[in-house]
């Protein structure tokens with residue numbers, strides 16, 4: 001019903017606007033194009049799938065051996081085979097698998113043999129229960145090739161109704177390493193467009209007994225409201241009551257800590273269960289914004305745009321998001337850090353930095369025995385940093401004027417060499433090292449300009465995993481699995497992180513560099529140059545409680561669903577008087593629906609069993625109970641989080657919650 005409504009039109013529009021139309025580039029003289037020597041302008045011209053800076057960078061980093069280079073780069077230039085996952089919690093899961101095994105494997109094979117391809121369609125060997133499949137055709141081939149038309153229609157339809165999800169094979173890996181159980185509270189920090197969120201929900205529902213809702217839930221968060229809409233659209237196919245979508249900055253994701261507020265002057269906090277005092281998670285997925293060069297096979301326009309600044313510019317944000325994830329993780333909980341980038345500065349360097357910051361309270365887990373059929377390479381212990389074409393093997397070689405851009409945490413040792421910072425005015429003009437008063441400083445063996453010894457990390461970074469394209473004909477991905485062994489050290493609070501960043505000059509960088517890189521990665525905004533990295537529920541979290549104004553009136557729901565942002569709504573309501581808005585301007589409030597008369601009439605009309613948890617599980621997005629149009633059902637776990645969120649002054653900016661269950665049409669409630 002909602003699929004064809006205003007919400008979904010808005011989502012499609014956002015989706016189209018978000019995607020650069022690479023087919024409509026400026027017209028160039030075809031004869032000057034090296035990819036089109038005949039000057040034929042009637043045919044499609046492929047992207048130039050090369051970039052000398054890319055080659056130089058990754059050869060130097062040694063992410064594959066020199067003997068492997070040709071196979072690696074050749075595979076990166078080939079289109080990505082289409083992959084998809086069967087929804088394990090769908091009632092049609094068995095049927096879908098059987099159609100694939102008995103019908104499409106054979107019928108597509110005939111096509112493949114004609115085209116000279118091996119295995120046209122096969123289950124991914126590392127994905128449990130033959131639930132994930134990869135075809136040997138790219139998405140474009142499936143779309144364009146008429147003989148694949150029936151397969152294309154099948155994929156489209158089953159995807160739309162939620163029986164399958166079309167998703168790049170390697171992107172399915174991080175949720176598998178998260179080891180999600182049905183009773184877990186899971187945070188997906190950077191979730192849009194939501195393929196991994198869907199997978200997490202799938203895992204959660206699949207392992208729950210039929211007819212029951214999981215005891216746990218997922219909070220899927222993304223900073224970009226337009227991408228949040230894609231996420232909502234994607235997860236709507238799951239029909240779940242165990243999901244909240246939020247629109248917060250991941251690096252400042254609220255801790256919703258009731259305990260600290262009350263503990264200042266009350267004993268009430270001690271009467272509460274720990275889980276209701278503070279929002280801590282059993283599992284955190286930290287699939288951070290990245291330069292995305294692991295997706296080159298899918299997005300070949302990236303070849304042209306790729307540069308080393310993209311990875312460097314995101315490093316700080318990635319560290320901050322990961323640290324916030326760890327602070328929100330329960331002791332004993334697991335966090336997966338992942339990127340679709342191959343760059344060690346966005347990967348191993350981030351993992352090394354968070355391990356250093358956490359000082360033994362977090363372990364990098366060796367998961368080499370998990371998913372044994374998945375071919376992966378160990379993380380690197382050695383790498384270098386490239387800044388504007390200049391390579392640095394160690395931070396001590398970075399000239400002072402670049403130290404606001406290149407940070408110690410980007411290097412394997414993480415050492416800042418602050419004691420020798422003044423000795424580093426070299427490099428640019430090739431001159432020796434001079435002190436500020438012009439005298440020659442004493443030579444420090446650590447800082448000799450001839451000393452270019454490559455640093456190596458002493459952390460067990462080999463437990464990180466890098467998936468490279470030519471190992472199993474996929475995209476590339478990086479995954480690290482972390483376990484929180486004890487509370488983070490007290491030094492990881494606000495004051496220390498600010499002090500640390502002052503010493504390295506990092507604080508200015510977050511905004512400057514992230515914004516730069518974000519342009520490249522099509523992320524709208526990062527916001528937040530604040531360096532707060534605090535244990536969940538610290539003072540920083542309490543700030544939101546003070547200015548929270550709950551239950552402000554809003555009638556936007558009358559115009560659109562809860563998933564749509566009010567900026568869109570404002571346009572559509574024309575000159576309607578501006579609503580009084582709550583602390584989260586642009587988002588409708590979430591209100592528990594308590595109208596007993598309506599609730600009882602629904603129960604009677606639909607014959608809802610008294611034992612079914614109904615009252616207290618209904619919410620609306622409209623404060624005016626006389627004009628509620630839609631009622632959403634929420635699970636017990638979502639209800640608990642929502643209640644906590646009210647108690648702490650609505651720190652979570654909720655854009656979507658639960659499952660749309662009833663819609664009022666001219667005073668009649670329709671069951672979904």
Ligand SMILES: C[S@@+](CC[C@H](N)C(=O)[O-])C[C@H]1O[C@@H](n2cnc3c(N)ncnc32)[C@H](O)[C@@H]1O
Pocket residue numbers: 171189190191192193194195196197221222223224227248249250251287288289290340523524525526
């Ligand atoms: C790699 S994508 C996530 C893909 C997603 N996990 C999936 O599987 O579909 C990174 C996401 O991070 C979001 N993002 C960027 N900066 C963020 C921030 N500071 N806080 C939260 N999300 C952010 C972007 O909008 C983008 O949707």
